[in-house]
Amino acid sequence: xxxxxxxxDEQDCVDILMSVLRYHDFDVVTAGDGAEAYAMARNNxxxxxxxxxxxxxxxxxxxxGYLAADRRTSDIPIVLMSGALLSVDHASVxxxxxxxxxxxxxxxxVRSALHPAIPTASTARQ
Numbered sequence: 439x440x441x442x443x444x445x446x447d448e449q450d451c452v453d454i455l456m457s458v459l460r461y462h463d464f465d466v467v468t469a470g471d472g473a474e475a476y477a478m479a480r481n482n483x484x485x486x487x488x489x490x491x492x493x494x495x496x497x498x499x500x501x502x503g504y505l506a507a508d509r510r511t512s513d514i515p516i517v518l519m520s521g522a523l524l525s526v527d528h529a530s531v532x533x534x535x536x537x538x539x540x541x542x543x544x545x546x547x548v549r550s551a552l553h554p555a556i557p558t559a560s561t562a563r564q
Contacts, residue, residue, distance in 0.1 A: 439463065439464065439465045440464050440465065440485040440486065440546065440552055441464070441465040441466070441467060441482070441483060441484050441485050441486075442464050442465070442466050442467075442484070442485065442486045442487075442488060443466075443467050443468070443469060443470045443475060443478055443479060443482075443484045443486070443487045443488070443489075444456060444459070444466055444467070444468045444469075444488050444489075444531045445470075445471070445472065445474075445475040445487065445488065445489035445490060445493070445498070445501065446468075446489070446490040446493070446519075447470055447471060447490065447494060448490070448559055449470075451467050451490070451519075451537075452470075453464060455488065456468065458541060458544070458545070459548070462545060462548075467482065467484070471488050471493055471495050472489070472493060472496025472497055472498065472501035472504075473495060473496045474497060474502055475487065475489060475496075475501055476496065476501055476504050476511075476536075477508070478507065478512055479510075479511045479514060480508060480510050484511075484514055485514070485515075485552060486514065486515050486516075486517065486518070486548065486552055487501075487505065487514055487515070487516045488516075488517045488519065488548070489501055489502075489516065489517070489518055489519070489522075490518075490519050490520070491518045491519060491520035491522070491534070492520060492521075492522065493510070498518045498519075499518070499522060501516075501548075502516050502530050502531055503530075505530065506530035515532040515551040515552065516530055516531050516532055516551075517531070517532050517533045517534075517535060517547055517548070517551055518531055518533070518535070518540065519534075519535045519536075519537055519539070520535075520536060520537060521536070521537040521538075531553050532547075532550070532551040533547045533550070533551065535538070536540070539550060
């Protein structure tokens with residue numbers, strides 16, 4: 439079972455993502471901020487990080503930089519989420535998802551991040 443680390447300072451968002459991911463048979467661990475997430479990723483087996491972009495303290499883009507620079511975590515794919523119109527120019531970010539998001543699109547993004555060579559439902563329809 440793949441383990442996904444969900445990072446967000448809004449507990450409602452964490453709860454929703456945890457429910458969706460567990461429904462799809464993923465193991466989910468959570469962190470309330472970037473610093474906690476970085477420590478968890480360094481000390482546990484994490485297959486994917488899904489992080490809010492904007493958080494107090496260490497935000498999602500800063501977390502991405504820390505994870506990319508650490509040899510223990512540099513291979514973990516990262517998906518950032520944001521309610522604002524933002525762009526990310528960071529090689530370590532697999533995708534940026536705009537909140538609110540469609541669950542099917544979200545799960546396609548998760549599957550693509552975990553298995554980049556496997557077509558997702560949206561790419562299979564093309």
